[in-house]
Amino acid sequence: MSEAPDDAAPLVLSVERLRKTYGDTAAVEDVSFAVRRHELVGLLGPNGAGKTTTINMVLGVLEPSAGSIAIDGIDLARDRARALARTNFAAVYAPLPGNLTVLQNLRFFGRIYAVDALESRIERLLERFRIAQFRHTKCGLLSSGEQTRVSLAKALLNDPTLLLLDEPTASLDPATAQDLREAIRAIARETNGGILWTSHNMYEVEEVCDRVLFLSHGRILLEGDPRELPAQHGAASLEELFIRVAREPLDFNTGVR
Ligand SMILES: Nc1ncnc2c1ncn2[C@@H]1O[C@H](COP(=O)(O)OP(=O)(O)OP(=O)(O)O)[C@@H](O)[C@H]1O
Helix, strand or coil: CCCCCCCCCCEEEEEEEEEEEECCEEEEEEEEEEEECCCEEEEECCCCCCHHHHHHHHCCCCCCCEEEEEECCEECCCCHHHHHCCEEEEECCCCCCCCCEHHHHHHHHHHHCCCCCHHHHHHHHHHHCCCHHHCCCEHHHCCHHHHHHHHHHHHHCCCCCEEEEECCCCCCCHHHHHHHHHHHHHHHHHCCCEEEEECCCHHHHHHHCCEEEEEECCEEEEEECCCCHHHHCCCCCHHHHHHHHHHCCCCCCCCCC
């Protein structure tokens, strides 16, 4: 756990009244939140809660039905290219091309992002994620944990102000996951960015996140410090709170549907 981020730190992500509907189904409904510089925010919720839909709207992959998104103060709808140049992401469902080596992949993406001094940037990231020995190995041949580390290196190539991580430790053994959590915490501390992170591992969320948002049925039901929220709501642990929120798809504070 790190020092609490400064409440006055600039917003690296600001989401206002975001909504995404598919026909009569609202995947995301009236969601507002922010991520500050140096902050690690967990986006939690049961399967189908709307986490990936939210992340995909922030990444510009999905167009919101309503609402606005600003990255580092830049409105995504109005100035898309400039806003997206400040983001990056890593997700297990978006692996890097398997027929390219680690180096070829990092060079390819580095050129797309127009990274300055690309070769030295790549070398630093290969060291940081302990993947230098795989530089000439095709990504498709790496273990899932090794691929995750390459995806994280790729996600940091452009030194993003906003880093989105969708279950970054899902395929990792406990020791590798622990190393990775430490690396990600260090990134939040040392860079000028903030991180939005999804995970189903409540132990990890308590250890890593400065703040969490509980999403259920497309709405934010709870928000706060993952170490304080359980006691505030009479739950013994974050996991117990998560299960209650997931099973009670109603206004958690008032009990009103
Ligand atoms: N293209 C689509 N068309 C119709 N419904 C969709 C579409 N994409 C997502 N949904 C629905 O929107 C809801 C939110 O889905 P989403 O993938 O954002 O959930 P999630 O919180 O990421 O879940 P998980 O933890 O299972 O990955 C789900 O009910 C899903 O079925």
